[in-house]
Amino acid sequence: MQNARGRPFIKMHGLGNDFVVVDARREPFDLDAGAARRIADRREGVGCDQVIVMEPPRDPCANVFMRIRNADGSEVAACGNATRCVAARVMTERETREVTVETLAGLLHAKHAAEGKVAVDMGAARLDWNEIPLAREMDTLHLGLEADGLRDPVAVSVGNPHAVFFVDDAEAVELERVGPELEYDALFPERANISAAQVLDSTHIRLRVWERGAGITRACGTAACATAVAAVRRELTERKVTIALDGGELGLEWRAGDGHVIMTGPVAESFTGTLNGSLLAA
Numbered sequence: 605m606q607n608a609r610g611r612p613f614i615k616m617h618g619l620g621n622d623f624v625v626v627d628a629r630r631e632p633f634d635l636d637a638g639a640a641r642r643i644a645d646r647r648e649g650v651g652c653d654q655v656i657v658m659e660p661p662r663d664p665c666a667n668v669f670m671r672i673r674n675a676d677g678s679e680v681a682a683c684g685n686a687t688r689c690v691a692a693r694v695m696t697e698r699e700t701r702e703v704t705v706e707t708l709a710g711l712l713h714a715k716h717a718a719e720g721k722v723a724v725d726m727g728a729a730r731l732d733w734n735e736i737p738l739a740r741e742m743d744t745l746h747l748g749l750e751a752d753g754l755r756d757p758v759a760v761s762v763g764n765p766h767a768v769f770f771v772d773d774a775e776a777v778e779l780e781r782v783g784p785e786l787e788y789d790a791l792f793p794e795r796a797n798i799s800a801a802q803v804l805d806s807t808h809i810r811l812r813v814w815e816r817g818a819g820i821t822r823a824c825g826t827a828a829c830a831t832a833v834a835a836v837r838r839e840l841t842e843r844k845v846t847i848a849l850d851g852g853e854l855g856l857e858w859r860a861g862d863g864h865v866i867m868t869g870p871v872a873e874s875f876t877g878t879l880n881g882s883l884l885a886a
């Protein structure tokens with residue numbers, strides 16, 4: 605039951621990848637696809653890339669459950685930048701240096717890092733075709749997919765599907781045109797996030813992203829994770845890299861041994877507000 609008075613929210617972002625965050629740990633908040641679209645609408649709503657709901661954890665080892673809906677209303681299992689934002693809020697509340705965030709993709713462990721940043725263990729990268737998922741068995745290191753000059757991507761999942769294209773000049777890619785075509789390619793039964801990655805040197809990558817269900821965003825945490833994995837698999841960089849997105853830099857490490865991807869970056873709160881009834885109920 606939605607609260608007719610409307611629901612308070614916090615506007616947060618990670619490098620400009622922005623979120624409307626609703627805390628539903630004490631009062632349930634049923635975020636359906638239509639409400640997410642209306643809230644995310646930058647003309648009629650609050651405006652954001654994803655709508656995030658903090659809920660009581662299901663897993664006794666977790667401190668909070670994070671529900672994620674893209675601006676198009678689709679519910680997804682991973683959102684790196686939002687994980688840092690939610691983790692920061694819960695660590696501040698609990699006055700702890702670390703926290704476990706539960707998502708549909710599993711438990712993510714986060715902790716404070718230097719310079720006010722937050723480090724999140726995004727779990728093990730998934731590399732098999734059926735874990736991405738792809739529509740048919742294929743070598744995920746070379747997908748044999750191309751569009752508009754982009755070719756030969758690497759597929760990686762960090763709880764959500766990514767196709768990473770390595771390019772000579774990331775700025776030259778017309779992502780707004782080729783992004784939707786690739787997002788909806790039949791090879792991706794659950795669609796895909798599309799990345800254009802330019803390797804600058806063995807520890808630096810420039811990355812631009814067309815996000816599944818959100819379009820071009822100023823940053824995408826899970827795309828940065830996927831790109832770090834893809835670059836190592838292609839032997840283009842070291843395991844620890846700095847990835848420069850439109851909104852700023854993330855630190856990534858695809859850890860040897862357990863194959864977990866560690867992402868470190870900033871968190872910011874923009875403002876608070878109230879979601880009024882017209883946004884919540886169609």
Ligand SMILES: N[C@H](CCC[C@H](N)C(=O)O)C(=O)O
Binds near residue numbers: 654
């Ligand atoms: N568009 C993504 C979800 C948000 C990912 C991005 N905001 C991040 O920080 O990881 C998807 O549909 O999988």
